Amino acid sequence: MTTATTVLFVVFGVLAALSALYAVLTRYLLRSIVALGAFLTALAGIFYLLAADFVAVVQIFVYVGGIVVLMLFALMLSSSGVRHPTASSDRRSLGSIVAYAVGGMLVWASLRSTLPGMPAALPDSVPYLGRAFLNEQLFPFELIGVILLAAVVAALALVRKERA
Amino acid sequence: MRDLLVFGWGLALGVVAFSLVGGLTAAFVLLERKVSARIQLRVGPLHTGPHGMLQTVADLIKLVVKEDVRPSRADPVAFRLGPLLTAVPAILSLAVIPFGGPLLMRGLNVGVVYFLAVPGMTVIGLLLAGWASYDNYSFLGGLRSSAQFISYEIPRTLAVVAVVMLAGSLNTVDVAAAQQPWPYILLLPLGFVVYMITTLAEVNRVPFDIPEAESELVAGYHTEYSGFRWALFFLAEYGALFAAAAFATLLFLGAGSGPFLPDIFWFVLKTLIVVFLFMWIRWTLPRFRADQLMRLAWKVFLPLSLVNLVLAALVMQAIGPR
Structure with a gap:
């Protein structure tokens, strides 16, 4: 890594950590979602510095342009009347226990494992990714499609039930 | 040391891009007013400078010195963040357009995905x-624009996928080079039509300007904005228009290829022709209703873009693998 990339890596890392903390700690849901968007963008920057440019761009495409917009959209449509929706301040619920457990497991796993040496970055990783998706990883790739389809059908079923 | 130079060069290019988009916006606003005037049998701005050419400069000075008004119940952070988050991506998207000459930027192997x-x-x-504006018109405008953007993003992306299939690369420079004998408008006419119409919807222009339809929403999401922040929305709108036209030139019109003159001339000329086409459409067609807009996206353009994908596959079979 050159000096400039190291500096940028630190900048993106600090940005990611701060925005992630803000997203969790703020009580205002809207600011939380925007901070999540900032976190995901910083993460894309880190992916790019790690020579995974396709992953970086897809991160912005899917997460910032898709998921964050969807969350904002859902928040604005569901909270009509309440102009500044807030999260409940109770942080001892079951959800937080699960979150702490998963976080702890991830920290434990990353401390225990030794990271393998990074292979040389490919000049253009897209053809390799494409081949991997349509050959050895075909089954999980298609399975994800089926899961997403099930999610869409489930969402439709929920909406129809409410209308009936 | 070399790193720092590269870093500084990048920063300088960013400043250049921002100024370029600023200047373009001023020029395009004037062009739009002149074009609309001609179409409506008027003369348009005439008195400020020769043929009214300094009218937008005067308007810009007025906007910058104007008081910054914020509705008293608006959320201060989101109200300031809104125009910035609208304008910055429009400028950032120019980074992967290979204009040619000194502006042939070739950094990203996935430039096409980046642009989308x-x-x-x-x-x-x-x-x-x-x-954040705390206003029903603004709120409805914001919701409509995002619903429209998400819907039209799908057929637009599929139209671009067909081009990527033929070019065999996601690098914008390779896509330009792959069109050397025939530009893709000849091989994929349907894709070009789908791309152009969905792009009109993406940049919120008539007949797809439902998010800011003045007859029902005053001015949509920027109703409550004034002064410099309002100017930022304009910067975003015309910046996005220019970028989308440049991308159309890159994907379908053979990028910078043309006889005698350098690449950059042909690229900019083709882009300006596409921009003029967008303005022409804006001042000739009426606006759709919100429900017609959605039906058009899902029931017409999505199937058409899938048909275009099949056609692209057939063309690939016909001209052989690249």
């Missing part, structure tokens, strides 16, 4: 601006 992904962040800005 980064303007998507604009929607967050529009939603925030509409919500």
Whole structure:
């Protein structure tokens, strides 16, 4: 890594950590979602510095342009009347226990494992990714499609039930 | 040391891009007023400078010195963030357009995906601006624009996928080079039509300007904005228009190829012709209703873009693998 990339890596890392903390700690849901968007963008920057440019761009495409917009959209449509929706301040619920457990497991796993040496970055990783998706990883790739389809059908079923 | 030079060069290019988009916006606003005037049998701005050419400069000075008004119950952070998040992605998206000459930027192997992904962040800005204004017109405008953007993003992306299939690369420079004998408008005419119409919807222009339809929403998401922040929305709109036209030139019109003159001349000329086409459409066609807009996206353009994908596969079979 050159000096400039190291500096940028630190900048993106600090940005990611701060925005992630803000997203969790703020009580205002809207600011939380925007901070999540900032976190995901910083993460894309880190992916790019790690020579995974396709992953970086897809991160912005899917997460910032898709998921964050969807969350904002859902928040604005569901909270009509309440102009500044807030999260409940109770942080001892079951959800937080699960979150702490998963976080702890991830920290434990990353401390225990030794990271393998990074292979040389490919000049253009897209053809390799494409081949991997349509050959050895075909089954999980298609399975994800089926899961997403099930999610869409489930969402439709929920909406129809409410209308009936 | 070399790193720092590269870093500084990047920063300088960013400043150049921002100024370029600023200047373009001023020029395009004037062009739009002149074009609309001609179409409506008027003369348009005439008195400020020769043929009214300094009118937008005067308007810009007025906007910058104007008082910054914020509704008293608006959320201060989101209200300020909205215009910024709208304008910055429009400028960032220019980074992968290979204009040619000194502006042939070739850094990213996935430039085509980058161009589709980064303007998507604009929607967050529009939603925030509409919500933060504490105003029903703004709020509805923000929601409509995001619904429209998400819907039209799908057929537009599929139209671009067909081009990528033929070019065999996601690098914008390779896509330009792959069109050397025939530009893709000849091989994929349907894809070009789908791309152009869905792009009109993406940059919120008539007949797809439902988010800011003045007859029902005053001015949509930027109803409550004034002064410099309002100017930022204009910067975003015309910046996105220019970028989308440049991308159309890159994908379908053979990029910078043309006889005698250098690449950059042909690229900019073709882009300006596409921009003029967009303005022409804006001042000739009436606006759709919100439900017609959605039906058009899902029931017409999505199937058409899938048909276009099949056609692209057939063309690939016909001309052989690249």
